[in-house]
Amino acid sequence: MQILIATIIKDFRILLRDRIGLLMMFFMPVLLVIIITSVQNSTFELVNNNQITILVANRDQGPEGAHLVEAIGRIGMFHIQVADSTSSNTDIASRLHTSDALVAFIIPKQFSGTVQAKAKSIAQKALADSDSTNGSITDEPKPEDSLIMFYHPVMQESFRHSVEGALHSAVQVIQGEAIVKDLYSAVNSKSIPPDLEKEILFGQMPMSRIPVSRSGIQVVPNASQHNVPAWTIFAMFFVVVSLGSSMVREKNSGSFLRLKTMPASYLNALFSKQVVYVLVGFLQATVIFALGRLLFPHIGLPTLHLPGDLFGLALVTLACSWCAVSYAICVGVFSNTAEQANGFGAVSVLILAAIGGLLVPSFAMPAGFQPWLNISPLHWGLEAYYGLFLEDGKLKDVLPNILSLAGITIGIQLLTLYGLKKKNLI
Amino acid sequence: MSIPAIAIQSLGFRYPGQGANQFEGLSLEVKDGERFGLFGPNGVGKTTLMNLMTGLLRYKEGSIRLLGHEIKDHPKSINRLFGFVPQDFAFYPELSPQENLSFYGAWYGLEPAQIRKESDEILEVLGLTSVKNNRLETFSGGMKRRINLAIGVLHRPRVLFLDEPTVGVDVQSRHAIIQYLKTLNEQGTTLIYTSHQLEEAEGLCEKIALMDEGRIIAHDRLDSLLEQHRQEGLEGLFLGLTGKRFRD
Numbered sequence: 001m002q003i004l005i006a007t008i009i010k011d012f013r014i015l016l017r018d019r020i021g022l023l024m025m026f027f028m029p030v031l032l033v034i035i036i037t038s039v040q041n042s043t044f045e046l047v048n049n050n051q052i053t054i055l056v057a058n059r060d061q062g063p064e065g066a067h068l069v070e071a072i073g074r075i076g077m078f079h080i081q082v083a084d085s086t087s088s089n090t091d092i093a094s095r096l097h098t099s100d101a102l103v104a105f106i107i108p109k110q111f112s113g114t115v116q117a118k119a120k121s122i123a124q125k126a127l128a129d130s131d132s133t134n135g136s137i138t139d140e141p142k143p144e145d146s147l148i149m150f151y152h153p154v155m156q157e158s159f160r161h162s163v164e165g166a167l168h169s170a171v172q173v174i175q176g177e178a179i180v181k182d183l184y185s186a187v188n189s190k191s192i193p194p195d196l197e198k199e200i201l202f203g204q205m206p207m208s209r210i211p212v213s214r215s216g217i218q219v220v221p222n223a224s225q226h227n228v229p230a231w232t233i234f235a236m237f238f239v240v241v242s243l244g245s246s247m248v249r250e251k252n253s254g255s256f257l258r259l260k261t262m263p264a265s266y267l268n269a270l271f272s273k274q275v276v277y278v279l280v281g282f283l284q285a286t287v288i289f290a291l292g293r294l295l296f297p298h299i300g301l302p303t304l305h306l307p308g309d310l311f312g313l314a315l316v317t318l319a320c321s322w323c324a325v326s327y328a329i330c331v332g333v334f335s336n337t338a339e340q341a342n343g344f345g346a347v348s349v350l351i352l353a354a355i356g357g358l359l360v361p362s363f364a365m366p367a368g369f370q371p372w373l374n375i376s377p378l379h380w381g382l383e384a385y386y387g388l389f390l391e392d393g394k395l396k397d398v399l400p401n402i403l404s405l406a407g408i409t410i411g412i413q414l415l416t417l418y419g420l421k422k423k424n425l426i
Numbered sequence: 427m428s429i430p431a432i433a434i435q436s437l438g439f440r441y442p443g444q445g446a447n448q449f450e451g452l453s454l455e456v457k458d459g460e461r462f463g464l465f466g467p468n469g470v471g472k473t474t475l476m477n478l479m480t481g482l483l484r485y486k487e488g489s490i491r492l493l494g495h496e497i498k499d500h501p502k503s504i505n506r507l508f509g510f511v512p513q514d515f516a517f518y519p520e521l522s523p524q525e526n527l528s529f530y531g532a533w534y535g536l537e538p539a540q541i542r543k544e545s546d547e548i549l550e551v552l553g554l555t556s557v558k559n560n561r562l563e564t565f566s567g568g569m570k571r572r573i574n575l576a577i578g579v580l581h582r583p584r585v586l587f588l589d590e591p592t593v594g595v596d597v598q599s600r601h602a603i604i605q606y607l608k609t610l611n612e613q614g615t616t617l618i619y620t621s622h623q624l625e626e627a628e629g630l631c632e633k634i635a636l637m638d639e640g641r642i643i644a645h646d647r648l649d650s651l652l653e654q655h656r657q658e659g660l661e662g663l664f665l666g667l668t669g670k671r672f673r674d
Contacts, residue, residue, distance in 0.1 A: 006532030014520045254514030262533045263505040
C-alpha cells in the first residue's frame with residue numbers, strides 16, 4: 001500500500017507540474033464541447049427557430065398558386081423571397097449559387113388548372129358509384145406542369161427531406177381544399193363559404209410535442225443536453241493521446257528500467273496511473289458540466305440541465321473515465337513508439353465514437369453497423385448519459401449500461417495484462 | 427568460504443529472433459565484497475550480461491546466482507539485495523532529489539523514516555543537500571549523475587551494479603562518485619562496474635574481466651593481469667587482448 005501511495009503522489013506531482021499539459025487537458029475538451037454544441041445548436045435553431053430562405057417563383061395565373069405561396073408561408077419554416085415569375089429556370093437556379101437562398105420553388109403556369117382538374121375528377125368519382133373509382137383518377141401532369149424544387153448541394157439529405165416534406169404538406173393542403181370545394185359545390189350546388197374554405201386551409205389539428213422522461217419531469221431536449229454528454233465522453237477517451245504516449249515514453253526511459261529491477265511489481269505503477277487519470281477524467285467532466293450549467297446561458301447556448309440523480313451521474317462518469325484510461329494504458333502497452341500510440345489512439349477513438357453513435361445517432365446507423373455498437377465503450381457511456389440527461393432516469397435505469405461499460409473495461413484490462421506479460425514488462 | 431556475490435555458470439543466451447547465441451557456456455564469479463570491473467569493446471555483450479545479472483533479461487540455459495539465489499527463480503524477491511545504476515538517467519526530472527528518493531525508497535520497501543534518514547545522509551555525502559528540493563530538470567549533468575547513483579544505493583544494497591556511472595561528468599563529480607563507491611565497498615557492498623573510462627577503472631577495480639565476442643577472455647586481479655601481459659595500464663592490456671578491430 002505504501003508503494004501505491006508513493007506512486008500516486010509521484011504521478012500527481014508530475015501531472016500538476018506540467019501546467020501546459022494540464023491546461024490542454026482541461027482547455028481542449030471545454031473548447032471542443034463549446035464549439036460542437038454551438039454548431040449543433042445553430043443547426044437546431046435553423047430547423048426549429050430560424051427560417052430558411054426560399055425563393056418562390058409563382059408562374060401560375062390562377063388562385064391556387066397564390067394559395068400555395070400562402071400555405072408555404074403558414075408553415076413557419078420558410079422566409080419567402082418572391083422571384084420574378086418570368087425568370088427562366090436556369091436564372092432561378094443560378095441564384096442559389098449566389099447564396100440568395102438554399103431552396104428555390106417554382107410553381108408552374110398550369111398549377112391551378114392541374115389542381116382543379118384533379119380535384120374535379122376526384123370529386124366526380126367520389127360522388128359516382130364505387131365501381132367507377134377503379135383505375136387512375138386523372139392523367140399524370142406533363143413535366144412542364146410539375147412543381148420544381150431546386151436545392152443547394154450543401155444541404156444535407158435529412159435537412160432536404162424536411163424541406164421537401166414541408167412543401168409537400170403545403171401542396172396537399174391546396175389539393176385537399178380544391179377537392180373539398182368541388183365536393184361542396186356538387187353537393188350543395190353553391191360555392192363554399194370563405195370561412196369554411198379558410199378553416200379547411202389552415203384549421204389544422206393541434207399537436208402537442210411532449211418529450212418522454214422516466215421521472216415525469218418534462219425537460220425539453222436541446223443542443224446542450226444532446227452534445228455536452230456525448231462530447232464529454234469523447235474528450236475523456238482522448239486521454240489516449242497524452243496518456244498512451246506518456247506510457248510509451250516511460251517504458252523507454254531509464255526510470256522504467258530501474259523500476260523493473262526493484263522488488264515491487266510494475267502493476268503498482270499502472271494502478272497508480274489509473275487512479276490519477278480516472279480522477280482527471282472525472283474532473284474534466286465536472287468542469288464541462290459546470291460550464292454547461294453556468295457559462296452556456298451567458299454565451300447564447302442553451303443551459304445544460306443536470307439529471308436528478310447526481311450519484312448516478314457521478315458513477316457513469318467514473319465508469320466512462322475508468323474505461324477511457326484503461327484503453328489509453330492498453331494502447332500505451334502495445335505501442336512501441338509515441339507516434340504509434342498517438343496515431344492509433346486518436347484514430348481508433350474516432351472510429352469507436354463513430355460506431356458508438358456519437359457522430360451519427362445510433363438509430364440512424366445502417367443495419368449492418370448495429371451489432372458493432374455493442375463493442376464501442378463510447379456507445380454504452382453515451383446511452384447511460386442519455387438515460388440520465390435526456391430521459392431523467394435514475395441509476396437503476398442506466399445500470400445495464402454501466403455494467404456493459406465495466407465489462408468492456410475488464411476486457412481491456414485483461415488484454416493489457418496479456419500485453420505486459422508478452423512484452424516481458426511484468 | 428563465503429557465498430559469491432555473483433556466480434554465473436554455463437550461461438547461454440540469445441535475443442529472440444537472433445540466429446547465434448550471444449553467450450554460450452559463459453562462466454564468471456565475483457566474490458562478495460569485491461570491486462569488480464567488466465570491460466570490453468562496444469557490442470561484445472557487457473550490457474546484456476549486466477541486464478541478465480539484474481533480471482532485466484531472462485535466460486533459459488545455465489545459471490546466475492546472486493548471493494546464492496538463482497535469479498530466474500526469484501525474479502522480484504531478491505531485487506532488494508542489489509542496486510542498479512544504469513547509464514541512462516533513471517529518475518523523474520520533474521521531481522526534486524528528495525521526492526525521487528521518497529518514491530524509489532518506497533519501491534525498495536523502506537519505511538518513510540528510514541527513507542528520510544538514508545536520503546539525508548546520501549545527499550549530504552554527494553553534495554546535494556542544498557538543492558534537495560529543486561527540480562532535477564534544472565540540474566547539471568554531474569548533479570544528475572550523483573542523484574542517479576544516490577537512488578541506486580538508497581536501500582544499502584549488498585551488490586551494486588554500475589553501468590558507466592560517471593559518463594559525461596566533470597572531474598569534481600567523478601571524484602565524488604568514485605570516492606563514495608569506495609566508501610560503500612569498505613562498508614561491505616560488492617561493486618560490479620562497467621565503463622570505458624579505463625583510467626578511472628584502474629583506480630577503482632581490484633579485479634577485472636575482459637569480454638570479447640560473447641566470451642570472457644581474461645579474468646583476474648588487475649595487477650596480476652598487467653604483470654602477466656607485461657602491460658603498464660588497463661588501456662594497453664585492453665588493446666593487447668582485444669586488438670584494434672571495431673566490434674560494433
